[in-house]
Amino acid sequence: MKKILITGGTGFVGSNLCKKLIYNTDNKIICVDNNYTGRVDNISEIMNNPRFEFIEHDIIYPLEIKEKIDEIYNLACPASPSSYQGENSIFTTKTCVLGAINMLDLARKNNAKILQASTSEVYGEPLVHPQVESYRGNVNSIGLRACYDEGKRCAESLFFDYYRNYGVKIKIIRIFNTYGPYMDPEDGRVVSNFICQALRGEDLTIYGDGLQTRSFCYIDELIDAIIRMMGTEDSFVGPVNIGNPEEFTIKELAELVREKINPNLKISYEILPSDDPTQRKPDITLAKEKLNWEPKIKLNDGLNKTIEYYERIIRKKF
Numbered sequence: 001m002k003k004i005l006i007t008g009g010t011g012f013v014g015s016n017l018c019k020k021l022i023y024n025t026d027n028k029i030i031c032v033d034n035n036y037t038g039r040v041d042n043i044s045e046i047m048n049n050p051r052f053e054f055i056e057h058d059i060i061y062p063l064e065i066k067e068k069i070d071e072i073y074n075l076a077c078p079a080s081p082s083s084y085q086g087e088n089s090i091f092t093t094k095t096c097v098l099g100a101i102n103m104l105d106l107a108r109k110n111n112a113k114i115l116q117a118s119t120s121e122v123y124g125e126p127l128v129h130p131q132v133e134s135y136r137g138n139v140n141s142i143g144l145r146a147c148y149d150e151g152k153r154c155a156e157s158l159f160f161d162y163y164r165n166y167g168v169k170i171k172i173i174r175i176f177n178t179y180g181p182y183m184d185p186e187d188g189r190v191v192s193n194f195i196c197q198a199l200r201g202e203d204l205t206i207y208g209d210g211l212q213t214r215s216f217c218y219i220d221e222l223i224d225a226i227i228r229m230m231g232t233e234d235s236f237v238g239p240v241n242i243g244n245p246e247e248f249t250i251k252e253l254a255e256l257v258r259e260k261i262n263p264n265l266k267i268s269y270e271i272l273p274s275d276d277p278t279q280r281k282p283d284i285t286l287a288k289e290k291l292n293w294e295p296k297i298k299l300n301d302g303l304n305k306t307i308e309y310y311e312r313i314i315r316k317k318f
Helices: 012-024 040-046 086-110 146-166 190-199 219-230 250-261 285-291 299-317
Strands: 003-007 028-033 052-056 071-074 113-119 169-175 204-207 213-215 240-242 247-249 267-270
Touching: 003 012, 003 086, 012 028, 012 040, 012 219, 040 052, 071 086, 071 219, 086 113, 086 146, 086 169, 113 146, 113 219, 146 169, 169 219, 190 204, 190 250, 190 299, 204 250, 213 250, 219 240, 219 285, 240 285, 247 250, 250 267, 250 299
Parallel strands: 003 028, 003 071, 028 052, 071 113, 113 169, 169 240, 204 267
Antiparallel strands: 213 247
C-alpha cells in the first residue's frame, strides 16, 4: 500500500483526485488543506474511509508526517483571480514558493515522488499560439496577477533545482482551464460564473468583448492525466501541458450556457481586468506521446454534468 499525500485536497482539483484514488486504488490518502478556498464538504463522502486521513494545515509552514510518504501531489494554491489577488496576493506567493519548498523538503526526506500542479498562467499573455512547453512566456512580473503567475513560475524553478541538486523525483504539469463538479460556485471562474448566474436568473457577465479564448477540460480527464503523469518513469519530469485543445471564445461559452439553462437571459459586458490573457490553447503533443492521453469529453457534454451539480448546490443555498 502506497501512502499518498495531496495538498489542496479539499479544493476543486484536490477533492476530485482524493476520491478517484480512494475509489480506484488500495492506497492510503492523506489530504492536507487549510480550507482557504477548499471545503471539507467536498470530501465528506470519504472522510470515514479507513484509508483516508484529513489534516488541516497551511503548507506555508513545514509539515511533519510520522509515516513514510511515497507520493506527493502538490495542488495547494488559490486558483481564481478573486481569491489570489489584492489583499491575498502575498499569501498566494507564499503558498506557491514556501509551500513548494516545504513539500520538496518532505519529498526529499521520504525519497518520494512529487508532482507540482503548475498552470497555463506561466505563459502570461502568449506571443506563441497554441502554447507549447518550450515557450518561455510573456508575464507581467509586477502586475495584479503576478503573485500567481510568477509564484507558479518560481515553484517550477524550485522543483527543477531540487531535481538537479538533490535528485528529488519530480513531475510538473501545466493545467489549462478546467471545470466540473466541486468547483466553488463563488470562486469567480468563468464556467461557474456563467452557470450560477444563469441558474439564478441573472444576466451573464462577460469581461471585455468576449472574444478572448479559453480551452476547457472536464475535471475527470484532468484527474486521469495527473495520475498518468505521476506514473511515468522517473527520468521524465515535464513540464507537460494538460488541457483541451478545443478553443472557444468567452462569448461562445456564455451563449452555450444561456441556451442550456435560460435562452431569455441577457449578456452584459464589463471592463476586462488587467493582464487577463486574450488567448489560451494548449499544444498537447507531449501529453499524447508520454501519457497516452488526450481529452475526449466535449464541452457540450461536460457542461451538462456541471450544470446538474450546480443545480443541486443552488437548490441547497436558496
